[in-house]
Amino acid sequence: MKAVSVDDLIWFGRNLDHKGVRYFDYSASGFEFCFTGKKAIADILSDSDKWKKNNQAVIGVFVKEIKNGNAFNGDSFWELDDEEPAQRIFLNKPENLVILFESPVEKTVIIKVLKLSEVAFGYAGLKNIKIDGILNRGKSVPEKTNAGGGKSVLEQINTGGSKSSSGKNKTSPSSKNLKIEFIGDSITCGYGIEGIYEKDVFKTSQERADKSYAFLAARELNAEFNFVSWSGIGLISKYVDESVDVPDTSITMPLLWPYTDKSLSLRLGLEPELWDESRFSPDIVVINLGTNDASFVRGKEERRLLYVNALRVFIEQVHARSPKAKICCCLGVMGQDLCKSVKDAVNLFKKDFPGVKIIDVKLPLQNEEKDGVGTDWHPSYKTHKKMADFLVKKLSEL
Numbered sequence: 293m294k295a296v297s298v299d300d301l302i303w304f305g306r307n308l309d310h311k312g313v314r315y316f317d318y319s320a321s322g323f324e325f326c327f328t329g330k331k332a333i334a335d336i337l338s339d340s341d342k343w344k345k346n347n348q349a350v351i352g353v354f355v356k357e358i359k360n361g362n363a364f365n366g367d368s369f370w371e372l373d374d375e376e377p378a379q380r381i382f383l384n385k386p387e388n389l390v391i392l393f394e395s396p397v398e399k400t401v402i403i404k405v406l407k408l409s410e411v412a413f414g415y416a417g418l419k420n421i422k423i424d425g426i427l428n429r430g431k432s433v434p435e436k437t438n439a440g441g442g443k444s445v446l447e448q449i450n451t452g453g454s455k456s457s458s459g460k461n462k463t464s465p466s467s468k469n470l471k472i473e474f475i476g477d478s479i480t481c482g483y484g485i486e487g488i489y490e491k492d493v494f495k496t497s498q499e500r501a502d503k504s505y506a507f508l509a510a511r512e513l514n515a516e517f518n519f520v521s522w523s524g525i526g527l528i529s530k531y532v533d534e535s536v537d538v539p540d541t542s543i544t545m546p547l548l549w550p551y552t553d554k555s556l557s558l559r560l561g562l563e564p565e566l567w568d569e570s571r572f573s574p575d576i577v578v579i580n581l582g583t584n585d586a587s588f589v590r591g592k593e594e595r596r597l598l599y600v601n602a603l604r605v606f607i608e609q610v611h612a613r614s615p616k617a618k619i620c621c622c623l624g625v626m627g628q629d630l631c632k633s634v635k636d637a638v639n640l641f642k643k644d645f646p647g648v649k650i651i652d653v654k655l656p657l658q659n660e661e662k663d664g665v666g667t668d669w670h671p672s673y674k675t676h677k678k679m680a681d682f683l684v685k686k687l688s689e690l
Contacts, residue, residue, distance in 0.1 A: 293331065293422040300427060301325045301418075302366055305407070305518055306567065308553045310560055313337055315417040316407055317556050319481045319501035319519045322351070323418065324404040326364040329425010332392040332403060337417040338383035339559065346495035348384050349414030352377030352502060353392055354404040361400045361428030370514055380408065382497070383416055392421075400428065409496035410481040412522050415556055470515040471572060473617075474506040475549060475610075476580035478523035479625060482507070484667030485676065489660070494667045503673050505625075506578070508680035513687070518572050520549050526585035527602040528595075539588050545581055546606055550613075574617045576687060577610050579603075580655075582623045582630040589630065596633055603637035611641075611648055618690045619648065624655035625671055625679055653686045655679055 298314045305321020307314050316322050338349045355378045358364065381390050392403050407416055474480050482504035484494055492498065501507060501519065510517040524531045527546065529539030548554055550566055557564040582599065589595040607619060623634050631654045638652040656678065658665065663674040671679065 293333070293424045296325065296327075296421040296423055296427055298323075298418055298420070300429075301421070304369060304516065306520070306552050306572075308556055308565070310417075310562065313417040313419050315415055315553065315556055317411040317415045317553050318407065319410045319499070319504070319521055320406060320507055320517065321519070322404065322406040324369075324402060325421075326358070326361055326366070326400070326402045326428040327423050327425045328361050328398060328400040328428060329423050330396070330398055331394045331424040332421065333423075334390045334392050334405065334421050335419040336383060336388045336390055337386060337419055338388060338414050340384050340386060340414060342559075343414050345384070346493070346497075347413040348382055348409075348496060349407070349416050350409040350496050350499065351381050351383065351390075351416055352406045352408045353379040353381060353390070354406065355393055356402045358400050358402060361426075364402060364428055366429070369516060370511060377406070377408075377502075380497070383414055387419070398425065406502060408482075408501050409499045410478075410483070410501070410521065410523060411553065411555055412524075413496050415559070470513055470576070471517070471574045472506075472510055472513070472515050472576045472578060473518045473572070473574040473614075474510075474521065474578045474580070475545065476506070476519075476521045476578075477525045477584055478521075479583065479671060480504055480506050480519060480521035480580055481523055482676070483523050484670035485673050487667030487670075489665040489667065489669050492667045498667055500673075503676060505671075505676040505679035505683060506580075508677055509578075509683045509687075512680060512684045516572070518574070520545075522548060524584055525581070526583075526588075527581050527606060528585050528598050529588040531584040531587045534587070534590065536588075546602070546609065549606075550609070569613050574614055576620060576690065577614060577617045578620045578622065578683070578687075579607070579610070580622050581606075582634060583626045586627055586629045591629070596630070599630060600633045600637045600640070603634065604640045607637065607641045607650070608645070611645060619650040620653055620683075620687060620690065621650070622653035622655050622683065622686075624653075625658050625675065626669065628654065628657060649690050651686065651689060653683065656682060 301323040482500040485500040487498040551564040554564040664672040
């Protein structure tokens, strides 16, 4: 079997290189490749010894057979669009040898590896891949890409692509792909989708980033995407119990979002690196934050104003980093107490930046009786699908 360099793969989501390993930790981050052969094995590292079994990293392996390797363009994430992965792998060892594909006869397949669990728990780092066969680069697969999507079905919200980069992990080969960055909390991570409220205790095996509203919306738009999401996170506070009267600022999105992977960097003893926007320059940024802040605000006006100000400042941070991006601020599926506050923050931003296209979206509240509810009262898959459809319609208004 011969080794395949991590740079010969197509990457999506934020990733971080360290000592020859490429780490992909955020929800729905990962890589894909096409090869003709009988077997492919990945060597994937994780910090399994630092976590209880229920919080270890989980990846999904998607496999699609095609007739000819030349048919693989390498510029459409959705070229492989299966509802369920061929395998779900629990990274329960510090070093995991994962058989991605095996066949007694030679086949041409596209393999996609996707992080199903979130960055807040076990990490995933690709050390190497070995194949018994030939790597197919297809018609347009460049080296060191950050791929994921085809032409947008909503051309009216496509600003025409991203910047080029001379550094590592360049953006997608197509400048016409719609690119969306999703910034959020557990809802964006797909927390508890495969669990049942009041029946199940959370575990990473219930997380399905590939069934979250963000992933489904990106699929509807045939768009590339990046997730920056963390369960329990907010703008002024993490989730706190109603008996707590001080905010939990141990981690907030304004302290996490600017960096490639701050949590991983700290675990590895590294100085966190700032994310290079040219690696993924979004046309749209969707911000879904406030569900956890609401646990601290609890109707107190001075706390509500803190949230409004924090969101207003964060929107400006996003705009400063991606000045051409349109912005959508949404909230509401798990509670609507701060929906008016989102509107207030958006209106304050509009006064200072009247030329920026920005909308606020009040998401429909989940319907427990009709659609079911996941672990810890999180949205079910049915609710996520409804959220995605609703969001796509609203994005067209941009």
